[in-house]
Amino acid sequence: MFSDFLPLIIGSIGVVLATSSFISGMQLVRTRKRSFEGRIHRLNGYISIGLFILLFFVSYIGSGFNMIVLLLWLSGFAVILMKLRIVKQRRWAFKYVCWFGVAIICMWIYIIYTHMPLT
Amino acid sequence: MIKQIPVLILITVLLLLVAVSSEASTIIRVPEQYKSISKAVEAAEPGAIIIVASGSYSDNIKITKPVFLRSSRGAAKTIITAADPDTATIHIQGTHDVTLLAFTIKGSTLAGVLIEKTKNLKVMLNHVTDNENGLLMLNTENCNIFGNRFDSNNSYGLYLNKSSSCRVRANSVSLNGDKGLFLFSSDNNTILNNKINMNKWNGMLIWSSNNNVIKHNRTLRNMFGFVTGESSNNDVSDNTSLPDLFLILPILLVYLGFIFYLIQMYAFKMIYGR
Numbered sequence: 001m002f003s004d005f006l007p008l009i010i011g012s013i014g015v016v017l018a019t020s021s022f023i024s025g026m027q028l029v030r031t032r033k034r035s036f037e038g039r040i041h042r043l044n045g046y047i048s049i050g051l052f053i054l055l056f057f058v059s060y061i062g063s064g065f066n067m068i069v070l071l072l073w074l075s076g077f078a079v080i081l082m083k084l085r086i087v088k089q090r091r092w093a094f095k096y097v098c099w100f101g102v103a104i105i106c107m108w109i110y111i112i113y114t115h116m117p118l119t
Numbered sequence: 120m121i122k123q124i125p126v127l128i129l130i131t132v133l134l135l136l137v138a139v140s141s142e143a144s145t146i147i148r149v150p151e152q153y154k155s156i157s158k159a160v161e162a163a164e165p166g167a168i169i170i171v172a173s174g175s176y177s178d179n180i181k182i183t184k185p186v187f188l189r190s191s192r193g194a195a196k197t198i199i200t201a202a203d204p205d206t207a208t209i210h211i212q213g214t215h216d217v218t219l220l221a222f223t224i225k226g227s228t229l230a231g232v233l234i235e236k237t238k239n240l241k242v243m244l245n246h247v248t249d250n251e252n253g254l255l256m257l258n259t260e261n262c263n264i265f266g267n268r269f270d271s272n273n274s275y276g277l278y279l280n281k282s283s284s285c286r287v288r289a290n291s292v293s294l295n296g297d298k299g300l301f302l303f304s305s306d307n308n309t310i311l312n313n314k315i316n317m318n319k320w321n322g323m324l325i326w327s328s329n330n331n332v333i334k335h336n337r338t339l340r341n342m343f344g345f346v347t348g349e350s351s352n353n354d355v356s357d358n359t360s361l362p363d364l365f366l367i368l369p370i371l372l373v374y375l376g377f378i379f380y381l382i383q384m385y386a387f388k389m390i391y392g393r
Binding site for chain 2 (some may be wrong): 015017020024040044105
């Protein structure tokens with residue numbers, strides 16, 4: 001019973017952390033000064049990446065090999081990597097990082113939608 | 120003493136009735152008395168109770184008489200796989216008063232449970248999976264399909280054809296390759312509180328079927344949730360195609376994210392100071 005809900009629980013924590021990380025990231029971009037927001041942003045961001053990888057193992061490996069699903073997971077991971085890359089490039093960060101933050105929240109919500117136990 | 124004679128006669132008659140009724144419902148145990156379920160069904164007198172111990176059985180069972188067939192430890196521990204995949208794993212035909220309780224039924228390229236021309240039937244708490252069709256019901260009257268799981272079948276989960284006065288309640292019909300629940304030319308049935316999710320085509324299809332009550336069912340993430348055609352006088356109400364949880368949970372989590380951010384801000388301020 002618990003294993004049915006485990007991906008949903010991990011996904012829910014992911015949404016909470018991604019939202020918190022997004023808000024702190026926006027504050028960081030707005031104020032342009034290093035403060036708690038930077039620490040919160042990095043802490044939540046890296047934990048949510050860890051959860052994403054954990055969820056991949058729990059969900060994908062548990063349900064068996066499927067090429068389309070694998071490509072979806074890899075494309076989700078590509079969005080995260082691209083966001084990290086853009087954050088490092090300060091020149092692009094202010095322009096594009098907000099869109100990537102929203103994309104990552106949407107991705108987590110989609111993960112929740114696909115992992116709701118229905119049977 | 121003379122006054123007590125009628126009372127004594129009455130008690131004797133009652134005891135005789137109890138003895139006769141207990142004789143009528145003989146109990147057969149599988150595998151203690153018969154190695155296979157089909158052999159036990161063949162040997163059973165009408166009205167017999169057949170209790171099957173936990174384990175995996177490879178069998179095709181044909182029921183043509185009133186019997187009560189049940190597992191002793193529940194569906195998860197009592198698995199019947201079709202020995203001949205080309206026929207139904209359990210075939211109930213031309214009889215009445217049959218009960219099928221708590222089995223896992225799988226492995227048929229026809230149907231897990233095939234029911235034809237039967238009256239007063241109960242199919243309860245079974246798990247019917249990995250068949251071509253889950254439960255096929257033809258020309259059946261007055262049945263009770265309760266608390267079963269029909270999932271991962273190649274075509275239909277639950278198919279009622281020319282069947283009437285059946286109550287289909289609290290079943291889970293999910294992940295089937297075509298339709299979840301299909302009513303065809305079936306009238307006066309009650310379809311209540313079923314979960315019909317993630318089927319490849321229609322969740323629930325009602326076709327050429329009249330005077331049915333279809334209430335409080337949930338059809339979610341099927342290609343089409345609920346489809347009806349060429350039918351009339353059906354009472355269709357309070358069915359859900361999208362549960363509230365799907366709308367509420369993401370919004371709630373985003374709010375929680377915002378609150379979590381504020382908590383973290385205060386926590387960091389307390390730890391590191393301003």
